[in-house]
Amino acid sequence: MTLAARLMRALTDPDCAPDHGRPDMAQVSDEELGDLLVAAHDVNAPATHAMRTARFAIGEAVGERQPRYTPDACRRMFEVLAARCEERGWADLTLGLDALEHCTGPRPDVSEPARALVGFWLEKDTVRQPYTLLAVAGLAGDGTLRAAVERLSDDVGPIVADEMAVIARLTPAEQTLLSAIDRDDRFESPLAHAWHGAADIPEYAAFARRALEAAADRTDAIRAGEIPYRADKAFTDREVTSLGQALRVALLRDEPWLPELFERLLPGVALAPTAARTLPSQALLYEVVRAAQSFPTPELATAIRTVRRTVRHAGVPRQLDKMLKKIDAALAERTEVALRLPRLDFDDEGVLRRPAGDHRAVVTVTEIATLTWEKDGRPLRGVPAAVRRDHTALVKELRDLVKRVNAQLATLLRALEGGFVLDTTHPYGRWRTELADHPLARTLVRRLIWEIEVAPDEWRTVLPETDEHLPEAPDDTPIRLWHPLRSDPETVRTWRNLLTERRIRQPFKQAFREIYLLTPAEERTRVHSNRFAAHLVHYRRMFALFRARGWTSRLLGPWDDGDGDEAERTLAAGEWRVRFHHTWSDRAGDDELASTGRVRFDRRVDGAWREAPLSDVPPLVFSEAMRDVDLFVGVTSIAADPDWTDGGPERAYWERAGFGELNESAVTRRDALERLLPRLKIADRCTLDGRFLLVRGDLRTYKIHLLSANILMEPDDSYLCIVPAGHRRGDPKLYLPFEDDRLSLILSKAFLLAADADITDESILTQIKRGA
Known part of the structure; x- marks a missing residue:
């Protein structure tokens, strides 16, 4: 059998x-x-x-x-769905449409069970899956379809009535496409490919514009007093859901009329026409923000931030702040629009000046945006008292501007870095005007290494910061970020030396970027990697890092089904997925621990995920995914916790991993130190020795581990516990070619221990003198 x-x-x-x-x-x-x-x-x-x-x-x-499905299976599926509705009160109608769409023979006549399904739903108070119901009604005949449109348009507002009429006129194939974005409630959102199908239907795209403009017209009328104001009653519940669908389609199409509409609609739903702290439609405001999380644009993110500063309801700004973090992360993945930065009245050098009585405000964009004040051309240390007194609104406006610019720059960097796994290229003309010469983006973009395709498969590398003039090339010439994985070791060394000699700090690791190649052990295990398995980590810290790096994972803990999960991230425009298994382990005081497991990769095949051999994963996708996992383990491992004093198996792991072999991040850190040490005033007291930076003090010699930053003291390798404040980010006294908190920590410890005779902290001195 x-x-x-x-x-x-x-x-x-x-x-x-x-x-x-x-x-x-x-x-x-x-x-x-x-x-x-x-x-x-x-x-x-x-x-x-x-x-x-x-x-x-x-x-x-x-x-x-x-x-x-065979034709008989299609017919039986509809009959089963009709029976389930009668017996259980509900059935997923999309199953019937899916069966017809993937029928292996002539489509069967399903009009009778389709008529029964529609009749059942039309008798209920609340109709679920309205798009799908219209598609099924079309299978039952014109009379049933007209009845369904009339019922679904009843008492839900004119916007929804327009939508139902549009969907009823679509072809069966288009109705089936739209059924993929049908939602039972506005808090769930289908997969991106379903929205792409909806966005390709011209009639629905036209409805999307009409619906959103009608919504803006209604809020304009409420502000003008033409429609009586009632808190949270500007739109019906179904209109909120339909407008969310329409906005997602328009955002996905990146419609040029959207920015002007945002300027009307967002204040219209967020600000009462009176002094009330209520909103015309809090539901639609949040639905707009959820749509922005699905398909963000810089203009919508800016509009939401503007509304966040003016909304009067006490709880809404806090909720918007949480939702905006997800918008920024999603915008980083939508590279085609994330690079679109507004100029915001900055001059070509990235400077904005505003008068304030006898003083002048100066906002300057270098690595980040900063606000300073001057008088008669002389810089001042803080905000002048006269400005604080007489120009309160201007001070707040400029401080908010600085925050917004820094958020936009951070988003731009995430978008650029996220382009690595997509192997993203940009047209050279657009890159020049919107990035390299843009007053806000230029300071970041020019410190990155780029490749211009000067001939088919022939790329010329350029670092704009060191080149006085950008090369001439046609506007449609492809340009992309250089990645060390595509270069030979000598070229990588050359770029690293140049950055160090010119003291150029890159906005993210590029020349010093870690690369991860398939190992013989991974070739043997074939479909999984144990490279980062068997580590003990601070679980909550790792969970926060998952969120920050765009990974999804359930929160684990000592409850049913809370013992293990796989953190996931989709890569390469949704074609690949990486999974990192981890298990909740135990509590250590107030802390929670987790143990790490295998890494696996899946490829999307015919719309479904299939596990893939590691050797099939594109090298850039593999390297960037493994770099994330290395970050999770390296940053959150208890081996890097200088305060760890618990005993048992956790202590044994701490002792083994805290001074063990270096991972790729630590190897890169060692390479950077080789270039930095000769330039430091403590160079004569420092030596690199395998896994350690050796520092000779006056009292003892110290070994700082390059992965964990833990310290051993010679001659007996006794442990020295130091919890330093570290260097401030961007400290001009300490040049680093890239941002690396662990490298900064190692150097801060090196400076401290090289002058150990000057240490006054008794907790540190006691440890040093105990075995000296």
Whole structure:
């Protein structure tokens, strides 16, 4: 008996004994899977163990590949859905449309069960999946479709009525496409590919503009007093959801009319026309922000920040702050629009000047934006008292401007760095005007190394900061960020030497960027890597890093199903996915620990994820993903915690890993130190020795580990615990070619210990003198 037959028997025969072991669903064809899925939804009897096992295996397989359906299976799927509605009060109508879309033969006549499904839903008080319901109604005939449009347009507002009429006129294929973005509530959002299908329907895109402009017209009328103001009643619940759909489509299409609309709509939904602290539509404001999290643009992010500063409701700004963090992270992934920065009245050198009585404000963009004050051309240390007294609004406006510019620059950097895994190229003309010569972006972009394709597959490398004139090239010439993985070691060394000699600090690691190549051990394990397994980490810190780097993961803890999870991140425009397994371990006082596990990669095939051999992963995707995992482990490992004093197996790990072999980040750190040490005033007291920086003090000699920054003291390798304040970010006294808190920490400890005779901290002196 075939596996498909055994699974079918398990679903239909209550006396069937379950198979032992996990079914190999690769033995089941796509068409057999369609038959099984119909049968799995047709089970009405109490589920046996064999049924549950079969349904789980079928559900897993459907998540990985697309079932196909015979005409008979399509008809039976509709009949099963109609029966489920009668028996249980609900059924997922998209299953019927999916069956028809992937039918292996002539489409069967499903008008009778479709009519029953629509009739059932139209009798209910609340209609779920309205787009899907219209598509099903179209299968039942024109009369049923007209009845569905009338019912779905009743008492939900003119915007939704327009939407229902538009969808009813679409082709069945277009209606099926739209059903993929059907949402039961506004808090869930379908996958990006579903929105792309909706955005490609011209009639729906035209509706999106009409709907959003009608929403702005309504808020204008509320402000003008033409419509009575009622808090949170400007739009019906269904209108809020429909406007969210429309906005996502318009944002995905990057419609040019959107920025002007934001200037009307955002204040219109966020500010009451009276002095009230309520909002015309808090629901629509939050729905706009959720849409921006799906498909952000710089203009919408700026508009939301502007509204955040003016909204009167006490709780809304705090909620917007949380949501804006997700918008910034999402904008970094949407490279095609993230590079679009406004000039904001800055001159070509990145300076903005504003008069304030006898004083003048100066906002300057270098590594970051800073606000200073001057009088008669002389810089002042702080905000003059007269300015604080007489120009309060200007001070607040400029401080907010500095915050906004810094947020935009941070987003730009995330977008540029995120382009590595996409191997993103830009047209040279646009790159020059919108990046290299842009008053805000230029200071960051010019300190990065770029490659211009001067001939097919021939790239010329340029560092604008050191080149007086940018090279001449046609506007459509591709330009991309240089990555050390694409270069030979000698070229990488040359760039690192140049940066160090010119004291150029890159806005993110590029020349000194770690690269991760497939190891022989990973070739043997084939589909998983143990490179970062078996580490103990501070769990909450790692969980925060997941969020900051765009990974998703469930929060773990000592509760049911809280023991383990795989953090995930999609890469290369959604074509690849990396998974990092980790397990909640234990509590250590007030801290929570986790242990790390394997790293795996999946490739998207026919819309579903399939596990891929590591050797199939593109080298840049592999390297950048492993770099993230290395960061998670390196930063949060308890081995890098100088205060760790707990005993047991955790202490054994701390002692082993805290002074163990170097990872790629530490190897890069050592390379940077080789170039930096000769330029330091303590150079004669420092030596690199394998995994350590040796520092000769007057009292003792110290070994600082290049991965953990932990310290051993010669001659007995006793441990020295120091918890230093470290150097401030951007400290001009300490040049670093890139931002690295651990490198800065190591150097701060080196400076302290080189002058150990001057140390006055008794907690440190006691440890040094104990074995000196």
